[in-house]
Amino acid sequence: MKGRPRTGLAxxxxxxxxxxxxxxxxxxxxxxxLSDTALAMPPYAPRVDWSAGWAGxxxxxxxxxxxxxxRLTRDSLYIASYxxxxxxxxVATGILLVIGYPIAxxxxxxxxxxxxxxxxxxxxxxxxxxxxxxxxxIAVLKPEGLLNTFLSQFGLPELNLLNTDTxxxxxxxxxxxxxxxxxxxxxxxxxxxxxxEAAADLGCTRTQxxxxxxxxxxxxxxxxxxxxxxxxMVGEFVIPDLLGGSGTLMLGKTIWTEFFANRDWPAASxxxxxxxxxxxxxxxxxxxxxxxxxxxxx
Amino acid sequence: xxxxxxxxxxxxVVAGLAFLHLPIVLLVVYSFNAxxxxxxWGGFSTKWYGALLRDDxxxxxxxxxxxxxxxxxxxxxxxxxxxAVALVRSGRFKGRLLxxxxxxxxxxxxxxxxxLSLLLLFVAFGLPRGFWTVTVSHATxxxxxVTVVVQARLISFDKALEEAARDLGCxxxxxxxxxxxxxxxxxxxxxxxxxxxxxxxxxxxxxxxSGPGATTLPMRIYSQVRLGVSPEINAVSTLLVxxxxxxxxxxxxxxxxxxxxxx
Amino acid sequence: MxxxxxxxxxxxxxxxxxxxxxxxxxEPLVRFEGVTKRFGNETAVNDVSLSIYxxxxxxxxxxxxxxxxxxxxxxxxxxxxxxxxxxxxxxDLAGRSPHxxxxxxxxxxxxxxxxxxxxxxxxxxLKQQGTPKGQxxxxxxxxxxxxxxxxxxxxxxxxxxxxxxxxxxxxxxIAPNPKMLLLDEPLAALDKKLREETQFxxxxxxxxxxxxxLIVTHDQEEAMVTADRIAVMREGHIVQIGRPAExxxxxxxRYVADFIGDVNLFEGAVTAADGKRxxxxxxxxxxxxxxxxxxxxxxxxxxxxxxxxxxxxxxLDPPKEGPNRMAGKVADYGYLGDWTTYVVxxxxxxxVRAARANAxxxxxxPIACxxxxxxxxxxxxxxVLTR
Numbered sequence: 013m014k015g016r017p018r019t020g021l022a023x024x025x026x027x028x029x030x031x032x033x034x035x036x037x038x039x040x041x042x043x044x045x046l047s048d049t050a051l052a053m054p055p056y057a058p059r060v061d062w063s064a065g066w067a068g069x070x071x072x073x074x075x076x077x078x079x080x081x082x083r084l085t086r087d088s089l090y091i092a093s094y095x096x097x098x099x100x101x102x103v104a105t106g107i108l109l110v111i112g113y114p115i116a117x118x119x120x121x122x123x124x125x126x127x128x129x130x131x132x133x134x135x136x137x138x139x140x141x142x143x144x145x146x147x148x149x150i151a152v153l154k155p156e157g158l159l160n161t162f163l164s165q166f167g168l169p170e171l172n173l174l175n176t177d178t179x180x181x182x183x184x185x186x187x188x189x190x191x192x193x194x195x196x197x198x199x200x201x202x203x204x205x206x207x208x209e210a211a212a213d214l215g216c217t218r219t220q221x222x223x224x225x226x227x228x229x230x231x232x233x234x235x236x237x238x239x240x241x242x243x244x245m246v247g248e249f250v251i252p253d254l255l256g257g258s259g260t261l262m263l264g265k266t267i268w269t270e271f272f273a274n275r276d277w278p279a280a281s282x283x284x285x286x287x288x289x290x291x292x293x294x295x296x297x298x299x300x301x302x303x304x305x306x307x308x309x310x
Numbered sequence: 311x312x313x314x315x316x317x318x319x320x321x322x323v324v325a326g327l328a329f330l331h332l333p334i335v336l337l338v339v340y341s342f343n344a345x346x347x348x349x350x351w352g353g354f355s356t357k358w359y360g361a362l363l364r365d366d367x368x369x370x371x372x373x374x375x376x377x378x379x380x381x382x383x384x385x386x387x388x389x390x391x392x393x394a395v396a397l398v399r400s401g402r403f404k405g406r407l408l409x410x411x412x413x414x415x416x417x418x419x420x421x422x423x424x425x426l427s428l429l430l431l432f433v434a435f436g437l438p439r440g441f442w443t444v445t446v447s448h449a450t451x452x453x454x455x456v457t458v459v460v461q462a463r464l465i466s467f468d469k470a471l472e473e474a475a476r477d478l479g480c481x482x483x484x485x486x487x488x489x490x491x492x493x494x495x496x497x498x499x500x501x502x503x504x505x506x507x508x509x510x511x512x513x514x515x516x517x518x519x520s521g522p523g524a525t526t527l528p529m530r531i532y533s534q535v536r537l538g539v540s541p542e543i544n545a546v547s548t549l550l551v552x553x554x555x556x557x558x559x560x561x562x563x564x565x566x567x568x569x570x571x572x573x
Numbered sequence: 574m575x576x577x578x579x580x581x582x583x584x585x586x587x588x589x590x591x592x593x594x595x596x597x598x599x600e601p602l603v604r605f606e607g608v609t610k611r612f613g614n615e616t617a618v619n620d621v622s623l624s625i626y627x628x629x630x631x632x633x634x635x636x637x638x639x640x641x642x643x644x645x646x647x648x649x650x651x652x653x654x655x656x657x658x659x660x661x662x663x664x665d666l667a668g669r670s671p672h673x674x675x676x677x678x679x680x681x682x683x684x685x686x687x688x689x690x691x692x693x694x695x696x697x698x699l700k701q702q703g704t705p706k707g708q709x710x711x712x713x714x715x716x717x718x719x720x721x722x723x724x725x726x727x728x729x730x731x732x733x734x735x736x737x738x739x740x741x742x743x744x745x746x747i748a749p750n751p752k753m754l755l756l757d758e759p760l761a762a763l764d765k766k767l768r769e770e771t772q773f774x775x776x777x778x779x780x781x782x783x784x785x786x787l788i789v790t791h792d793q794e795e796a797m798v799t800a801d802r803i804a805v806m807r808e809g810h811i812v813q814i815g816r817p818a819e820x821x822x823x824x825x826x827r828y829v830a831d832f833i834g835d836v837n838l839f840e841g842a843v844t845a846a847d848g849k850r851x852x853x854x855x856x857x858x859x860x861x862x863x864x865x866x867x868x869x870x871x872x873x874x875x876x877x878x879x880x881x882x883x884x885x886x887x888x889l890d891p892p893k894e895g896p897n898r899m900a901g902k903v904a905d906y907g908y909l910g911d912w913t914t915y916v917v918x919x920x921x922x923x924x925v926r927a928a929r930a931n932a933x934x935x936x937x938x939p940i941a942c943x944x945x946x947x948x949x950x951x952x953x954x955x956x957v958l959t960r
Contacts, residue, residue: 026393026453027405030412041432054433055723115326115329116320128543130323132562137330137503139554141511143535144547148333151340156347158336189330210684212671214749215701224697228688230420240418242822245418250513254535264422264476264514271426271518281430284423291420299414302458 045282046076056277080282090283093261098260101245104184105238110190111185112237120200128200138190146183146254153179175257183251192237199233232301239298243291263287334551340394341544358545368546371530374441376508378526382448383505390456391498398464416454425452425518432519439521447519448512452505459504496565503561507554591801593626601662601868602627602753602785603648608657610643617643619809630779630786632796635806641789645755648677662752668746677751681758684740685730691741692726698749716744736767747782756788757805760795772798793833797821803828826960830879837880837925846870851957853878856921863896877958882928887915888947889940897949915940917948
């Protein structure tokens with residue numbers, strides 16, 4: 013095929029682009045995590061002294077060390093925020109699965125024309141600004157907010173949810189629900205109805221058919237949805253920042269604070285690298301699963 | 311025997327959709343509230359929309375955001391479509407795994423990491439941060455979404471059509487533009503829209519990669535939100551939600567009509 | 574009941590002794606009584622009554638959309654009848670959902686569970702019945718041997734060929750030992766050669782198990798080869814029920830004659846009918862038709878004569894006196910190896926198909942297009958149809 017090398021050429025442009033703007037920057041983050049803070053602009057040292065030539069490069073590498081990482085492990089704040097990030101993401105993923113599955117399953121049971129409209133309704137918030145959707149919850153959750161107005165009308169006690177971990181969970185579940193529902197819906201909707209008939213024919217009640225056929229066959233969707241939510245949630249910034257309290261520890265927030273407030277760029281980088289190291293396995297899993305699904309669709 | 315939805319099915323879907331939409335609906339409703347107190351209904355008013363027009367900083371931010379969105383989405387659409395073609399059409403090539411990894415990783419990668427790494431890149435090259443650094447950063451991230459959307463369409467596209475064009479004398483390039491591109495055009499358009507919306511929406515990456523004079527709308531909203539809920543933000547949010555919803559619903563209806571015609 | 578293990582090695586001869594439907598003292602296994610099923614405005618099954626007996630191999634035959642699959646799905650419980658009732662072993666099935674019915678179905682798409690291996694698929698129904706683990710394993714082994722898939726127990730469905738999948742589907746449906754096996758177009762997805770082999774395997778299997786089989790098919794050959802009795806369906810109705818030879822040789826309507834096998838249909842007016850023979854006048858045959866017919870048809874009424882191509886003789890020399898003689902010229906012919914089919918254009922302008930067995934390799938006078946020829950058939954070769 014003569015066409016091969018040409019499409020290969022076409023691939024080169026985005027490949028180079030991603031190499032420069034996605035892959036290479038990670039090396040910079042890794043490098044920076046080995047540097048020290050400095051009162052300079054940019055606020056880190058060492059920097060390569062190109063005028064000194066080879067000696068400058070050598071001096072640069074000699075000055076790199078793991079001091080920043082050592083500093084992170086000594087400070088219990090970082091470890092706590094690392095663990096609590098994983099905790100938030102894992103619990104929220106679990107809640108999302110429990111809430112998202114019935115929604116996706118319910119959608120898949122409607123007639124085809126209705127399904128299109130329902131899908132649209134689920135996707136619509138996803139197109140709406142993330143920031144605005146999180147902001148909308150502030151108005152609901154704040155002490156004199158809509159939730160409490162509603163509760164007081166029924167004589168129920170007020171809830172102070174804003175700036176608590178509960179608010180963060182609500183925000184995470186709310187913001188990521190479409191990401192959980194969509195992959196689940198995709199596998200459930202495709203499911204061959206004759207499999208359910210076969211299960212019924214072989215003696216399954218509806219509930220048994222669900223657990224023996226529908227659910228196991230939807231596991232790829234469960235995996236995709238869980239990964240699609242879990243990974244970005246670990247590094248979530250906007251939700252803990254706007255809905256969480258001062259005690260809410262999450263890595264995204266930590267990086268942001270180190271970077272913007274403390275101007276400790278090496279620490280921010282080291283936290284980012286630690287987070288990335290944790291997420292590498294789920295990210296690879298996600299990539300493999302996506303590739304597999306695409307191969308299957310071929 | 312396609313079983314219809316049970317009561318439980320209907321209840322879960324209705325509850326789910328209510329959960330997803332209610333906060334936005336409340337936000338929109340309270341943007342028309344005459345009272346400054348967000349939770350007390352003080353009558354219908356459009357005065358906060360009027361206030362928006364007099365807020366020069368906000369208008370400037372909107373203008374920046376639109377330009378960033380238009381340019382970065384277009385850039386991402388071109389690059390992302392190329393990447394999709396490469397992934398679908400060229401089978402195995404050297405570095406394919408790395409390439410597909412670079413496509414899928416940004417989809418799930420925490421934005422904080424993406425923003426930080428891009429910022430360090432610009433700092434390392436001594437590039438002044440501003441309009442162009444945000445644009446390039448958005449193009450990089452949204453490119454991957456474009457690829458995924460276009461790829462899905464390309465896979466279902468019958469390759470025989472392209473081969474027929476080749477058979478009738480087209481070069482591969484000509485065949486792509488004459489046959490493949492017109493057929494995947496709806497997906498490419500959808501991908502552009504997605505890229506544009508994502509750019510419009512982004513706070514974290516823009517905060518890292520932007521500089522003075524290039525404050526985007528989400529950055530502006532964020533700095534105000536930190537100070538508390540205000541009806542002006544509700545108003546600008548409503549406009550944004552309305553704009554996007556109109557676009558998405560229009561695209562949906564358009565697609566539905568096409569499908570109806572094809573069937 | 575003595576019918577459960579009948580020997581049927583000599584299919585032609587011994588098979589004909591199996592006729593439970595002719596014995597009024599026997600209770601049928603399945604009884605459809607005035608069953609009707611509508612989908613919206615369409616009536617898929619219209620007032621169907623039908624009995625199927627224990628150990629019978631019964632075929633529902635008809636073109637797509639005739640209601641045969643719906644009829645089967647009504648029995649399996651996937652559809653509910655709008656009127657009428659269905660009984661199985663004397664028990665009304667109304668209100669029993671598919672999982673409570675002791676019948677199993679082999680789906681046209683096979684509907685193998687993609688997440689389960691071959692053995693897990695076969696064990697599915699047994700597990701559902703609560704069969705003890707050890708017994709399940711034994712039964713699965715037995716089933717694998719039955720369908721000759723011993724080495725493939727741990728494969729997943731996508732690792733199997735079409736024919737292997739078909740056998741897994743069969744084993745899965747048989748494993749729970751249902752009162753009756755329903756086969757929905759079981760061979761439709763196989764290629765011709767494999768289909769023919771599998772037909773005979775199905776017969777042998779049904780013999781060995783003594784199980785009642787109900788097969789739905791649009792392929793008349795499949796129905797003819799496999800079934801004890803065939804019900805020919807059209808637009809929701811059953812048009813004729815009978816043994817394969819009955820529906821082929823004595824179809825009760827032009828529809829059945831035409832649907833099963835090839836047939837030449839001649840329209841004519843009855844000129845005489847004495848309760849044994851009928852003569853017809855027709856422009857296609859100036860000397861008139863004569864056929865055997867017990868009914869005394871009214872003189873002057875319209876009737877049709879159905880004659881199968883293989884029952885028409887083709888002559889190059891004019892035959893002697895007698896009825897059923899037609900002159901024409903060869904318009905076309907198709908050499909099929911074992912047979913040659915000739916299309917002969919009569920003087921009346923219509924065409925007739927005649928088949929000739931290629932009994933010897935060399936033919937003294939080969940027949941070519943435009944050759945003049947004569948067609949004849951015996952009075953007992955034709956069937957008289959009035960509708």
